[in-house]
Amino acid sequence: QKEVEQNSGPLSVPEGAIASLNCTYSDRGSQSFFWYRQYSGKSPELIMFIYSNGDKEDGRFTAQLNKASQYVSLLIRDSQPSDSATYLCAAEMNRDDKIIFGKGTRLHILP
């Protein structure tokens, strides 16, 4: 069973601090990884995608990928109350050409 695992949270982080979200995946053949943000009652929106081992930075967001450990993370610097949402990790199953989503981590930024 191909899975993407996330801690459901909630993860509470003070405003201005760094929020760290983690995700593991079971299929070693996965090539592409995505972080989506989903507000309650809304559809997901893409925050970051990463294909290569290492870090990828975009503004306040940094995605980290470690294929050897099958681990993906998302760091949010200078957290803002508007960052409070559920963050979904997703992995593209290369052989099946599908995306598998994790259950998401609820993030609360405390003002």
Add this chain to the structure above:
Amino acid sequence: GAVVSQHPSWVICKSGTSVKIECRSLDFQATTMFWYRQFPKQSLMLMATSNEGSKATYEQGVEKDKFLINHASLTLSTLTVTSAHPEDSSFYICSAPPSGAKNYNEQFFGPGTRLTVL
């Protein structure tokens, strides 16, 4: 950026009736569209892949006769939930990559349709 719309945004229906949900790509063509279902506090689960001009591909465990998909044009896919029951109540989301897109990072999600079956 590219926009995907869904209609209706929320529908309430009686048990046993059928409900049609539309997914439209507004400013691009999509030969493929994906239909997901999301229960509260759960992950998005891929239900089926809708292919323009051909039959949809359903995921294991999804009843093709219950969830009818029609992708009649390059900008429209419909999902019909037939003989809906309360357990079908969920958030249905479609997504579409522009035709020719090779990576999932190019797919765009619709705003979702909340289905409540009484």
